[in-house]
Amino acid sequence: MTTQTNGVFDRTPLIAGNWKMNMDHTQGIALLQKLAWTLKDARHDFSRVEVAVFPPFTGLRSVQSLVEGDGLQIAYGAQDLSDQDSGAYTGDISGQFLAKLGCRYALVGHSERRSIHAESDEQCRDKVRAAIRHGLTPMLCIGEGLEQRQAGEHVQYTLEQLRGSLAELNAGELEGLVVAYEPVWAIGTGEVAGPEDAQEMAHAIRAELESLYGEDFAKATRVLYGGSVKSSNVANILGGADVDGALVGGASLDAEEFAKITRFEQHLVTDQ
């Protein structure tokens, strides 16, 4: 099977590892160190493919120390943030604190937040706002469940989440936004959306962004795919012209496997 390359990438591809609730801070340090060595050995060019990790909150300070101490080019971010800045919000974490820890990104609206913690599009929008307020780049996660996919309503459903989570924000505020399309039925299940499915949705997301914020914004915005991404399937998935990277869960907990995923370009085949 051949896949289409993105040619000269208009957008820098991004391979992001969401560690979820795995890796205490000592394990996280070991994982990041191994990842950094593996990428160094492979002479990874971070200007061609950006690499980011999303440790649990408790690992962020250690990740910051390692990244700054060793001058690593690996970016990092938080898995969530509060929509508030400070005050009586027990257990919540302010974007202000995350910015102080050097986070570049904050995930917003991961499907596990939406399902386990019942986060609504409105809350996601407030979190996107909070991220922007503190200079963090929001990585907004959207995607349909099996029910919507089987009913053929996946595009409509996912675009509604997109609109709802970005409502009332303008292109200037959202500059740099990353959108991660993660079909819930493909997360942690071993089921992977086909390259055509990933491309179909990434294209629909870009078209929606264009109608909301204009062509320049849509062209500059990275759309990632997430859901059972591995080194063996990443090249196929990222073959679609609108798919700019991957948000990786389970496979990001293995440094060598994750490093292999960052080398997806080596496996892309031109469809001429």
Ligand SMILES: O=C(CO)COP(=O)(O)O
């Ligand atoms: O939810 C995901 C990343 O945010 C995907 O997880 P898996 O790669 O484990 O399916």
